[in-house]
Amino acid sequence: MPQMSPLWWEMLFLVFIMSLMMFNIIIYFMQNKMNLNKNLFKNDNIQFIWKW
Template structure:
């Protein structure tokens, strides 16, 4: 398929890179959230003074 226009290959490459970045960021943040949840905040309940 080398006869295809360069624009087509450029768009393909850009889409691939974009999806790769999005998927990697989602995985990273998912792992970070899991780490944060494991720690479990030991915060005292705040009694609101209205």
């Protein structure tokens, strides 16, 4: 019969993995949102170029 780790180790490991996944997901979507904002500002700047 294999040795089993204590249940709290498994729970700690699962919480750690889930927190890493959530952290990475949040960073991914924040970067996408920032890139979208930059693209919107670029488009707005192009529209407001004055030609004298």
